[in-house]
Amino acid sequence: MDTQTPTQPVARIEAPSSFWGLLRQKQWRQSLQLLGTKTAQLPVIRFFLSSITARLTALMALATAIMMVILIGSVTAHVSNGIFQKRLNIVLQDASLRTQSLQTSFDSLVVDSVGGVQDAAYTLISDQRDASAGAGGVGAMLLKDPHENRALAINEIIDPEQRSLITKNLRKAVQQEGGIHWQSVSLRNSQGDKVPGIVVGTRVVLPLVGNYETYLVYSLDYEQQTIYLVNQVLFLGTAVLLGVLTVLMAAVSYSILTPARRAAKAARKVSAGDFQIKLPVRGTDELAQLSQALNNMTTYLREQISDYEELSTLQQRFVSDVSHELRTPLATIRMAADLIYDERDQLSETNARSATILHRQVDRFDKMLADLIEISRIDASVAQLSLSEVDIASLVAGVVESNKALAESLGVEVKLETFGDTVAEVDSTRITRIAQNLVVNAIEFAESKPVQISVAGSATAVAFQVRDYGPGMTDMVAQHVFDRFYRADPSRKRTTGGTGLGLAISAEDAALHSGLLTVLSCPHQGSAFTLLLPRHQGEEIDDIPVQVENQDLVAARQLWANEHPEDIILSENLEESSLQVHQVRTDVPLGDEPIIGDEVLPRMPADLPPDILEATPAHPLPRLPENDSVIDIQGRIKNLESPGTEIPDNDAQGETS
Template sequence: MPARERNHPLRLLTGALASSRPWTFLRSSQIGHRIRHSLSAKLAVAITLAALVLLLVFGIIVASQLRSSMFETRKDAILADASLRFSSAQSVFSSSTATSPDQVQESARGALASLKASAAGAGATNVALLRSEGSTASLRINQIEDEQMRGLITPQMREAVAQGGAQWQSVGIRASDSDKVSPGILVGTQVQLPRAGTHELYILYSLAADQRQVDVVLRVLVLSALPIIVTLPIGVFALLHRLLLPVRLTVSAATKAAEGDLDVRVEVHGADEMAALGRAFNAMTSSLQDTISRYDELAKLQQRFVSDVSHELRTPLTTIRMAEDIVWDNREDLPAHARRSAELLHDQTERMEQMLADLLEISRYDAASALLDAEERDLRPIVTRVVEACAELAQRQGVPVEVVAPARAAAEIDERRIERVIRNLVVNAIEHADGTRVTITVATSATDVACRVRDRGVGMTQEVADHVFDRFYRADTARARTTGGTGLGLAIATEDVAIHGGRLQAYGEPGKGASFLMTLPKHAGDEIASWPLALWEDE
């Protein structure tokens, strides 16, 4: 039987599949945090999502194949049944002896009633008989149709039937007592009525029973997948949690090692990659522990050497100092060349004494034996003393020094140490000012005090500023120094400030000068809560 498909997409997908929606999991911030920070949970979620996607794709493919297979099978059966019904109806019409319009009308009604009853076993639910458009028969009868058929028979369907042969179309059948729509197939063809001419005969077949079968099958598939969806993440998480146990143990051990506990070790079992990770971690911590132990021992030996040498040198230096004092006091009685030697001896003896003092001071900090003698003092008199002591050096270098201290800036300080810090900063500024002005600024806030020493000389790069407080560091070894030094001045200054709970900072720009900022809490040992002065101010 020839057939032409019209509006083919049959809505045969199961209601269960069509109405199923992705599950929505309400996750609190705590659960989300745990998932983000747990590799086992993230892998379990990823594998579960991948499995759900596979199940969804599998379900869509199965539903599509089941729909297409059942629809094609049912369509062929319906078209075969409709062909028999159409032939039977045409035979009835052809053998009819009706001559009047009423007789023809009654004969048609009887034939359609018989047709509807006989086709009910194949799923037929309704029939209709319509007059063909353009019919020229002289005898006319009423069309046989109801409201349902009138809404289903479209002009396109009638046009296809008018071209000849049996035609079919997928339709949606709405139940009279509800808004539920079930799939169906409408089949039509032309028949010849005695004396009434060409008419169109339509049979409506319902696929509701087939729809219910598809629903049942897919509902079984969904219910079968539910245990997998529920147990899969739990099983995957449990498995991964067990497999990743060595990783968690290694992370815990690494955290302890980062906190300084290098005695921590990881228990190693087996010979897989996890065991190799544990052995590598144990080897790493053992190597670090040995290396740090050697460095600690070397550092202690170095500190002891510096301390011992410094103390041992004090005795001969004291003797040299006594002899130098005698020579210095009687230098006027010496010849000219010997007088110059006495001056050199005096200067170098003072320099050596300063070097020994610095070495002893830094060794005290290394041995954690430095003591803080803190009393409340104003920084302004200390700055004034330092400026007066450096006046000769500033005059010799041609460097003007100005002090900006508008208000009292008192704090609990060890006056000797803070004076040493300021003196060191001022001397360095005078040496590197190259004849430009040096400004010393003192300021205070409710919780802190600050002193900034700013020159406008050669300046320094950021790399130099990062290392300027390192021991024995010099930015330019070729630069001539007028006051000598050990390279420990700024390192000792940093320790002097740190023992108060303060901070010493440095910044500079080449050609624009350098700035050193000392910030101290008003109560020794407190943390800095404010910054009374900025480290750098452009001019």
């Protein structure tokens, strides 16, 4: 056999771009989707999204907080306006009295010089400032009316720090309209903090010098402190009330949703195989109806499981008994057929041809019976391994040599290549049977194209892969190739015959070795069947030989999925590995522990038949994508009920044994 590897282009699949990379590429929708995905992975967000109690409490707390903020805003505005209006009335009344008193004092003043008017003005303005202190007055100023044309004038009495409080608009109103006018201003108290204030202005007439303007400044510091105190009380009370309401809402929602949580926990146990649960039913509301419906469902499932156990036991017993009972008559038939076949040269041409056909069909019948007996042993959990150190490469080479005539008759070139140390602790008989099934299948489905066989070893594993370039399979077909009696295309002519049990038995043999048997296929691009075995029994497989990864097949699957998405189920991270595997295990620990997350696999109760106990989907190895595996051993359960399962022909034909 030729040991050269056919050159194949290796496709590289780029990893998904980062958020900033997508932004730089102006892929806005993809960047937002990626950002949303990463945000949803945050622990707080995941907890919020996974808990109805948390969402309900947060929503009610938010609604309560919004209502309280609106209430605080309206109360604060109402109180502030009320206090300000009341204070404004007091200030205007006080300012009116001070202005009248000041004008009366100026009218009764008897002076004969400007200096006397100046002294009197200082005294009166100072008195008014002191007198208004009881009403919150903090300043008084006297300014000359710019429209006064008299030649005589006195100096203006002003406070430099408060002079800027008197605006042009206020002075204009005082000068043109007369009367009392006011304006809100911002003052600074003794601590230097800004406080609200009011400036009240009016016009007065002084003897000898004419019209002047007087301005009184009032502080609202006390009122501002009152408003601050009210706001603090409101905010503190709101915070306490919101905290109490949040706790109460959380407690109420938690209590209300307790039946729903209990039902969810029971559903997880049911999915894990525990049908002995019974939920308490209190009341007649929707949650009580949910609990009652779940109780009814588990009761029905228990009854169905009990019926299925009985049916499965009868089916296993029937297959086992019939298989063993047929061995005796078959041995007699074989002896007679062998005698006739050995004497065929002495028979007529027609009888000789009949003797040859009889001999072949007896051989086929013998193989079918052997497969049925092996399946019955596996179902009865009595299959045993005879372990020894075996060179897998030499074993496979022997299988290839034994099928050389078949390959030549079909025009198929078989190429074998070995990488590294391929010695492993295995049962040589079972591994030979697996290799025989895979090689014969590949030759039959190769359609005169080459078949590449690779045997490679790593530190903890030995892998054997058979790669053909035939019609390939869709994922719908590939998911059933390890099912018993499955044929994707029953009309296909087979060269070697078969029972439809070859790949199913191979999967079971791989399981007995704690190994992996997988298939990766693409329509019109062929298939790659890979057997991965631990180098030593009882050890875990930590690495996979890179020689059995098929990047070209992965790339072909991606291209095919673009045009035929119904045929291919692509993994999310194709670039990680092209080897898609599930481990088939027979020693799965059983129990009724609740499922904690999506990665925890369902487990069956211990009282189910052995074939169901073995039908546990396996854990994928680290760093391997999850989707492209087709070893769905749970499909064997369906095959017990309908052993002749077939599906319509697809674009690509399935491979069976």
